[in-house]
Amino acid sequence: MNENGLKQHDRVLTMDTINPHVISVEYAVRGPIVQRALQIEKELKMGMKKPFTEVIKANIGDCHAMGQKPITFFRQVLALCSYPDLLEDKRFPDDAKSRARRILQACGGGSLGAYSVSQGIEMIRQDVAQYIERRDGGITCDPDNIYLSTGASNAIVTMLKLLVSGEGASRTGVMISIPQYPLYSAALAELGAVQINYYLDEDHCWSLDVNELRRALQKARTHCSPRALCIINPGNPTGQVQSRQCIEDVIRFAAEERLFLMADEVYQDNVYADGCEFHSFKKVLFEMGAEYSETVELASFHSTSKCYMGECGFRGGYMEVVNLDPDVKAQLTKLVSVRLCPPVPGQALLDVVVNPPQPDEPSYGTFIKERSDTLAALAEKAAITEEILNQIPGIKCNPVQGAMYTFPRIHLPQKAILEAKEKGESPDMFYCMKLLEETGICLVPGSGFGQREDTYHFRMTILPPKDKLKIVLGKIQEFHRCFTAQYS
Missing domain, CATH: 3.40.640.10 (Type I PLP-dependent aspartate aminotransferase-like (Major domain))
Structure with a gap:
């Protein structure tokens, strides 16, 4: 019986009748590691003692969740579009107001809700x-x-x-x-x-x-x-x-x-x-x-x-x-x-x-500075990530030429590979789960993205603020040293 008083065989939709293609779907970016990370966050809030005080989700390219600030002009225009009464507010620049009016005129009934x-x-x-x-x-x-x-x-x-x-x-x-x-x-x-x-x-x-x-x-x-x-x-x-x-x-x-x-x-x-x-x-x-x-x-x-x-x-x-x-x-x-x-x-x-601010518009200077600062910070963090990861024995990181991630190769001791396989896990999943449990850092194992046989990787975003990124990389460095020593 279930909570609704139905016998199991009374259900129309079961694992036997579900679309089989759905069962074959996997999405590592929000897979088992992330589910465990969310659970650990709840445990921390409940006062459970851990070797860390927070979970750092370096698994996904979610810029603002990692502390990146919104571009002021974009949010001003969206605020004006969402609440047009603000078009009379003198705190908003004229170019943001003109953009908002133009967008609203193109919307049904002059509303984003249409x-x-x-x-x-x-x-x-x-x-x-x-x-x-x-x-x-x-x-x-x-x-x-x-x-x-x-x-x-x-x-x-x-x-x-x-x-x-x-x-x-x-x-x-x-x-x-x-x-x-x-x-x-x-x-x-x-x-x-x-x-x-x-x-x-x-x-x-x-x-x-x-x-x-x-x-x-x-x-x-x-x-x-x-x-x-x-x-x-x-x-x-x-x-x-x-x-x-x-x-x-x-x-x-x-x-x-x-x-x-x-x-x-x-x-x-x-x-x-x-x-x-x-x-x-x-x-x-x-x-x-x-x-x-x-x-x-x-x-x-x-x-x-x-x-x-x-x-x-x-x-x-x-x-x-x-x-x-x-x-x-x-x-x-x-x-x-x-x-x-x-x-x-x-x-x-x-x-x-x-259609961002143009040089003759009041928001242009702020927009260019925010855009340039954001991209410059990402470039700096890309270089830091490559440099520090390549200092860790057993990790090899290619240059982060673009995007928001690194996908370094990790050398895992044979003993760790065998233990992972005994548990029915891919070795890099085993590695990333232990990293999460011991440091609070959430990465995605390379097996979730595909990789050549007998190679192991993880994907990590470069998005955390520079100071926090250095902490993350330092923790990975110490964890990898201990992990290698434990399983050598």
Whole structure:
């Protein structure tokens, strides 16, 4: 019997009747380690004694939760849009008020509380298109090719839904990088698609080699129908920034093999390393000439959650589609219509991100300083993270060229590996769980992102404030020393 007086067999939905694809979904970024971290936080509040006083969640790219301050202008405009009575308040600058009025005029009934059209508010899509044109040096962007979304994640999953079809050997295969962001593996599992792994080259700063793409593709064609290639640039969890030559090679490969390109570019402002530069796939595609720009199908994604904004909770984002079949595009529009519309406050935030203060406006000076300070702090923390981790015997960390994470390789003693396997855990999960229990630091094991066999990693965000980041790195250093000594 259960709490409602029903026998177990009376339930319609059980583990035997649930959609089996759901059971196969895993999402390491909020997996068992994070669940245990939340439990430990409750234990600390209840007065339970631990070797630490707080849990530090370095597992996820949640900028504001890690102490990053919101951009003043963005929040001013959102406050004005949310409570228009403030438009009479003299504490708000005129440029914030003009932005807010413009956004509200584009909303149904002049309110953020109204639904928008399913593709997103037309004025905001026009602003996004103009932003892309500026970013890409004047290459034309059609607002009708812009789809606003609930963060980038929602748009990525929507595009995968369009791509996945077939059964058995004809099932759609989607190429994803290993290590990868677990959204991709989770979405493919939920949709019943085939995940095609291609490995990034850890020995060369997580670079992408087209020969590895060919190897993975040829192997996959024996059991599925490969149709799409997903790229994350700058990389998550690996923090690499692809060169222009690499992007050109990938585009040629996609054209030769007739693959749909999906470019996840949500960290495009997060580039720190000397000699590295962000190149959008759209820009490179069009600069390669009509042979590619008129044939290669591309969907690219951006978000308000990362870069210098870090506004994860507003769930703002967009997708641009290029060379999409008109009939398929109609189906895409139908599919997004089922969800009515993306969150309108997120759309409003996206508008000020792509249309920030200009040099002749009163908020410009503060905006530029806050933006520059945020990105400079991230660059400094990227360098600190690499430097300190590489001082720890048994840990090797590639340069954090971009994004918000490091994915260092950890050497684990054989005794620890055997104990983990006896417990039915991956060795890096075993390592990260012990780290959490002993230090309060929450990281994500590399096995949740994928890694080459017999290698072990963890993903860690560089987002904590510099002083706290140094404490975190110091605790990892001491823990790794003790862990290695214990299991040697």
